[in-house]
Ligand SMILES: Nc1ncnc2c1ncn2[C@@H]1O[C@H](COP(=O)(O)OP(=O)(O)OP(=O)(O)O)[C@@H](O)[C@H]1O
């Protein structure tokens with residue numbers, strides 16, 4: 001037997017594994033690295049996040065990725081060069097982080113790598129009947145594995161599409177396995193660049209759960225701040241938006257996109273919700289001369305209203321429901337207060353800290369759970385392909401030499 005297959009086989013049988021979950025999201029802020037001790041599988045999965053950090057991307061990374069990120073047209077040579085370059089960079093980031101934690105790579109069973117999404121394109125978006133759903137993550141895991149010297153499981157989204165899904169949100173798998181409660185109905189809300197939610201009724205009926213993207217979380221706000229308030233990268237603590245007033249006409253134009261009328265589950269990305277989307281809404285609503293502060297106030301209201309609408313749609317069927325938030329949006333007080341104000345059935349929105357997972361680490365933990373399922377799971381049945389949850393094992397395995 002090949003030594004790597006044998007090592008993986010032994011890892012798969014272990015009671016507890018050390019898995020590094022990696023997430024590089026649509027905000028391009030940094031690489032989230034979660035060192036997780038994972039035990040069990042399926043509904044018996046247990047995760048302890050032993051260490052967590054975000055390694056910030058420098059301007060060089062951001063500007064290189066932005067040349068191709070969410071762009072319909074770009075230089076194909078650039079994409080080809082970025083694919084190994086990001087994989088190597090992520091490998092170096094993991095190696096440096098492990099060294100700073102004083103942890104030997106030999107103790108790590110596998111890395112679970114999301115890669116960097118550069119284009120997401122479900123059928124509802126491209127509307128070309130000859131093609132199916134599609135998404136592209138780069139930062140190839142062979143390069144990551146060789147650089148870090150650790151077996152890496154990556155490219156999780158393609159199997160989801162191959163089995164009939166849109167390649168996202170994959171959150172439903174981890175959320176169902178880790179956050180399902182028999183005591184309360186839950187919504188897990190994540191607000192990164194794009195906001196999404198997972199609906200987890202306490203019946204724990206796998207055919208009733210689903211995850212769906214909602215629309216923008218921070219992505220348009222971040223892009224606007226980067227263009228008009230450089231060198232700021234985002235509206236820290238909503239200091240900019242708090243100085244403005246939301247404009248009703250612009251808000252109505254922003255909320256009118258057909259995406260918001262589609263049923264759950266659905267997916268989207270910065271390919272749709274970007275500065276061009278904002279400019280078009282401003283042109284249609286005659287609000288192109290609004291102050292930057294008023295635009296920011298409108299954008300945060302837009303995100304909050306669409307998120308609240310999605311929560312309200314989920315809670316229609318259930319009277320008591322608890323919402324647990326994660327992602328960088330939890331740090332935006334204006335966003336959080338506006339969501340709560342528009343969900344009259346909720347007395348509070350907690351964050352996933354209260355369920356044992358740091359809200360900034362949650363997506364990286366998800367990929368550690370998916371890697372654990374790839375190695376030791378595979379028995380969980382959702383019976384729910386039409387809700388975007390095919391019963392599949394995701395991830396491709398890259399050995400380190
Ligand atoms: N203190 C803060 N105040 C306001 N916003 C904040 C704060 N901290 C983080 N954010 C927002 O959170 C964003 C990062 O969120 P996160 O890391 O969850 O995104 P991501 O994982 O890249 O996105 P996605 O989940 O869509 O892939 C920042 O770009 C910023 O907009």
Ligand SMILES: CC(=O)N[C@H]1[C@@H]2OC[C@@H](O2)[C@@H](O)[C@@H]1O[C@H](C)C(=O)O
Nearest residue numbers: 117120135168169170171194196363
């Ligand atoms: C294609 C892609 O990278 N989508 C991301 C993005 O970021 C949030 C939202 O859009 C979600 O659908 C997804 O990530 C999370 C981790 C998911 O798949 O659940």
